Every structure is written in structure tokens, then in C-alpha cells.
Amino acid sequence: MKPIKPTIIAIAGPSASGKTLFAKTIHDELIEELGESGISIIYEDAYYRDQSHLSMQEREQTNYDHPSAFEHELLSEHLNKLTKNQTINSPVYCYKTHTRLNESKIFSPTKIILVEGILLLSNKELRECFDIKVYMDTPLDICLIRRIKRDLVERNRSIESVTNQYLATVRPMYYQFIEPSKAWADIVITRGGKNRMAIEVIKAKIRQLSQLPPQQ
Ligand SMILES: Nc1ncnc2c1ncn2[C@@H]1O[C@H](COP(=O)(O)OP(=O)(O)O)[C@@H](O)[C@H]1O
Numbered sequence: 434m435k436p437i438k439p440t441i442i443a444i445a446g447p448s449a450s451g452k453t454l455f456a457k458t459i460h461d462e463l464i465e466e467l468g469e470s471g472i473s474i475i476y477e478d479a480y481y482r483d484q485s486h487l488s489m490q491e492r493e494q495t496n497y498d499h500p501s502a503f504e505h506e507l508l509s510e511h512l513n514k515l516t517k518n519q520t521i522n523s524p525v526y527c528y529k530t531h532t533r534l535n536e537s538k539i540f541s542p543t544k545i546i547l548v549e550g551i552l553l554l555s556n557k558e559l560r561e562c563f564d565i566k567v568y569m570d571t572p573l574d575i576c577l578i579r580r581i582k583r584d585l586v587e588r589n590r591s592i593e594s595v596t597n598q599y600l601a602t603v604r605p606m607y608y609q610f611i612e613p614s615k616a617w618a619d620i621v622i623t624r625g626g627k628n629r630m631a632i633e634v635i636k637a638k639i640r641q642l643s644q645l646p647p648q649q
């Protein structure tokens with residue numbers, strides 16, 4: 434029997450808008466039903482360019498909110514392979530050292546692939562890989578509060594480094610690249626990663642797609 438072509442769903446939007454929480458909630462609530470080969474998540478952040486050739490001071494100056502910080506060409510190559518039911522070796526990124534780890538993650542195609550990241554809809558090649566494009570439209574001030582809390586606890590940051598980075602790059606790049614990319618979205622979600630109705634709507638669509646017979 435011919436394997437089903439994976440359906441790729443992008444979840445884009447500003448940093449700390451709830452993309453990860455939204456994707457993980459959908460994944461965790463469907464994994465038992467769909468099984469390991471049914472649904473998985475890929476993170477755009479894993480495709481930040483390696484910076485091990487730079488000093489720590491130089492890495493701290495990088496604009497991580499500009500499209501050039503990502504190896505989008507590798508991500509679109511990987512998504513194209515997955516749609517052909519090929520396995521990929523996904524990079525692993527570390528926020529604390531701002532580098533890729535010396536390891537990769539073997540990632541096998543699943544029927545549904547959720548891809549989450551800030552700049553997924555800003556890149557034409559990537560957009561062409563997505564079957565459904567979702568944008569988390571959480572107000573920027575709410576995102577900032579959540580980002581401060583998260584980055585202090587999970588990403589080894591000080592309040593000063595989070596606020597400096599926010600003013601220097603996060604906020605301007607949001608207005609230049611992320612907010613305009615909303616125009617490409619099929620579905621715009623308000624109120625972040627806990628919007629229960631939005632979670633249920635996407636789950637229902639995934640269930641419907643998962644029941645389709647193999648394509649001829
Ligand atoms: N609706 C919400 N209410 C409260 N906290 C939330 C909500 N959505 C997300 N968060 C929290 O905000 C932080 C950032 O969310 P996250 O999903 O990591 O955002 P993103 O992946 O868009 O950067 C996390 O600590 C998460 O648990």
C-alpha cells in the first residue's frame with residue numbers, strides 16, 4: 434500500500450505567543466489516538482545557524498529574529514524530504530550557548546507534522562511546504578511578559594539581557610517580518626496557546642486528515 438503523503442501544518446507568530454504550548458497540547462491530546470507514526474512536531478528554532486566559530490560575546494550580538502539567523506533552506510529541504518516519506522537528520526540547537534549541538538535527531542515522517550516557529554510564513558519556499566498555515570496573534574505586550582518569565586527560568590537569561598534584546602531586535606523584527614507574514618495565514622488564533630476552541634478545531638481537522646485513504 435502506498436504511504437500517505439504527510440500533511441504539514443505551520444504554527445507561526447511572535448516569540449512567546451504560545452506556539453509551543455499550542456503545538457504540544459494538540460500533539461499530546463492526539464498521540465494516543467494517532468500513535469507515534471501519526472503526529473510529530475518540528476521546531477524552526479532547531480534550524481538556527483551554528484555559531485560555534487564565533488566568540489560568546491559575538492553570539493550574544495546576533496539578531497536571532499532576522500530570517501538570516503535561520504538555515505531556512507535546510508528546513509525546507511527537510512520538509513520536502515518528509516513529504517516524500519524520507520527520514521531526516523534534524524539539527525539540535527542550544528539557546529544557552531547559541532550553537533548547534535554536536536548531534537542530530539533522526540526524524541521519521543508522520544501522517545501529520547506540526548512545524549512551529551516565528552518566521553515560518555516569511556519565507557516563500559517554506560510557505561510552499563505547508564498544507565495549513567496558522568498564526569498565533571497574541572498581543573506583543575502579553576508576549577513580552579511571558580518571554581521575560583520563560584527566558585529567566587528556561588534560557589539562562591537576566592532581565593537586562595531580555596529587555597535589551599527585546600528593544601534591539603525582537604520588537605523591530607516583529608514589525609518588519611513577523612506581523613506582515615500574518616497575511617499568509619489560513620487561520621489566525623487569538624488568546625494564545627490555551628485557546629480551547631482553536632485547539633479543538635485544529636484537532637478535528639487533523640482527525641479528518643488522518644482518516645483519508647492513501648493518495649493514488
Ligand atoms: N494562554 C496562555 N496563558 C498563560 N501562559 C501561557 C499561555 N500561552 C503560553 N503561555 C506561557 O507563555 C510562555 C511562552 O509560550 P510558548 O508556548 O513557549 O511560546 P512560543 O513558542 O510562541 O515562543 C510559556 O511559558 C507558556 O507556558
Ligand SMILES: O=c1ccn([C@@H]2O[C@H](COP(=O)(O)O)[C@@H](O)[C@H]2O)c(=O)[nH]1
Pocket residue numbers: 447448449452453478481497498527528529530531532550551603
Ligand atoms: O540563541 C538564541 C536563539 C533564539 N533566541 C530567541 O528565541 C526566539 C524564538 O523562539 P521562541 O520559542 O519562538 O520564543 C527569538 O525571538 C529569538 O530572539 C535567542 O534569544 N537566542
